[in-house]
Amino acid sequence: MANPKIVLATSDVASSALAPADAELFGTIIDAWTRRRIGSLRHTHKAVARDVSVLREFAAHSGLPPWLWNEDAFDCWCDHLGLERRLANSTQRHYQCSIRSFLEYLTTNVKFRNEIRRLYGVEPRQICTEENCIPHTVEKESSKERRAFTHEEIELFFDGLRRASVEAGRFRTKDYNPLRRDRTFFFTLYSGGLRISEGLNLNVNSFAPNPALPELGPYGFIKVWGKGSRGSGKRFRTVPVTHPDFPELMDWYITRVRPEFLHRADPNEEALFLSERGTRLKSSSADARFKIATRYCGLEGEGLTPHCLRHSSVTHESLRFSIEMVRRKHGHASAATTQGYMHVPDVMVDDEISSVVSRELDDALNTQEKKE
Template sequence: MADSQLTADEALAAWLEHLAHERRLSPNTLEAYGRIGRRYLAFLERHRGGPQRLADLGTVTAAEVRAHLAERRQGSQERGDHPLAARSISQTLSAIRAFHGFLDRRCATPAPQLALVRGPRIKPSLPRPVSEDQARGLLQETDADPDAEAWEAARDRAVLTLLYGCGLRISEGLSLTRSDAPLPQTLRIIGKGGKARLAPILPAVREAVDGYVALQPFPLAPGDALFRARRGGPLTPRHVQAMVQRLRGRLGLPATATPHALRHSFATHLLGAGADLRSIQELLGHASLSTTQKYTAVDAQRLLDAYSAAHPRS
């Protein structure tokens, strides 16, 4: 495929096809990479004054890549681009490197100057879990919504119990179909990048999902999404986020009490109960143990806070 007459857009399409069919990345990841790639090529076209071809991509300079990242950092109202934070800039550079790495390996078109570009320094951020009492409060508060029908309250409880009891992402919980219920002893979850893992199902999780299934009013085929919205369509992540926002408002919890915080809580509470990092890594589906190790800092901070509260300075 080392055809120097390929257009830059055709080279980008070949990379995305590689990611989809050989790397089997998720649709969301593919969409993000495609968006980054198109903006990068549009910048080069504007900067260089015309359409680019595969051979042109091999001549990209470190200064050009830095200029593109600076433009993304500032944003552009004219093009509808929002300013990017340091972490997003780092992700953009990573995607550009991956694109050029593909062009080097598959198209014999290296871009040596790219090695001179350094990404921004990113201050490590710690996960922000909720406490065990706060997690229980969120689950219990689902029954107190005066505007929700009984099956909707049962659905909300089931979704949050899944996120907290199994450490699932919202997309993973909402990917369940009618054929998944009643839940088995272990559930096969397809996570980021199409990576599969097994999630043990606690009795409380199974009971919550069974309670919802018994009450939900819609006829569902085996392949239909298990969790449904009020009018019968599939439940969306936005609904879950809005629901947790209402619940935390009634409970007086901080804005960090999000659906994803329940996944963080799952890991942190397991660690506090004595689970080892490798097991937590497998349960969460983390590709790298270093990602899971962040929870040790969270648990250590909780111990420090408890010590400080019990032994205040004089």
């Protein structure tokens, strides 16, 4: 059965701008589309409700049922989104994709196509094409461009946290345990290339041994529920541990630091990273702690955010492993997305070119000398 909230939204669609008979059929089609996405495709209620609201908006703007939608009406609506409402490119593209996805369903559904042909004598068709939709690009479209830490900055960041925690312990300040927790939390984000939500949702049992690397002990893999695509909800993946320091740090945290946060916690609490109240650490608190960390290490005001640690992981791992390995580790659907996270300095590229070309020139000269 469809979500009641979503059914209500489809009723709004039906009553907004269409004749009663058109509205009734439109609502029936959307209800079927909704059940399919939530049922067999396992899309989230939130994602489906969002797309239904887009359909409602386009229907109201055009005054047409979907079997009469056309390119002119679509272009007019897109102009409204971009020129009048001034929505971001990524938002406009999502709206366009919602219309395209719905029309893909409608134009391939034999039952509804036959019903529309019987009642109206027309065939529904796809009106969204490469020519009238915003293309997906790997460049960042947000106004705030995120960057990666340099190797020097990442060392400065974690060394600053370590020194701050040592000093807090020496003077017995209340920030002693939070700083030790922060050091482990942010290193987990960096070494695993995790999104902040993925790190916050980790539990004490979110690890598994890697049979190929028994020396890592129980911390060979990190088990993560990460971001899905196209409204499919969270997806599970295992992240290989590639930093030799991670197992020792995590074992230290779980055995010596986390117990300090359990005094006020529920006896059955499984969250890996806890607040001072003994509950799972929240995103707002993690953001605030990150700002404190950048202040301790002298990187305040550099435009860094917790998500920069994920960018840093992709960038630094790309210097150690193939792009395919980096893509899989970070849960990207395509290598193009992975490349969008890479921030390799021009000087590093120039040095690599010079090194490779010089080596090949030397080999060529040595080969020529041997022939002579």
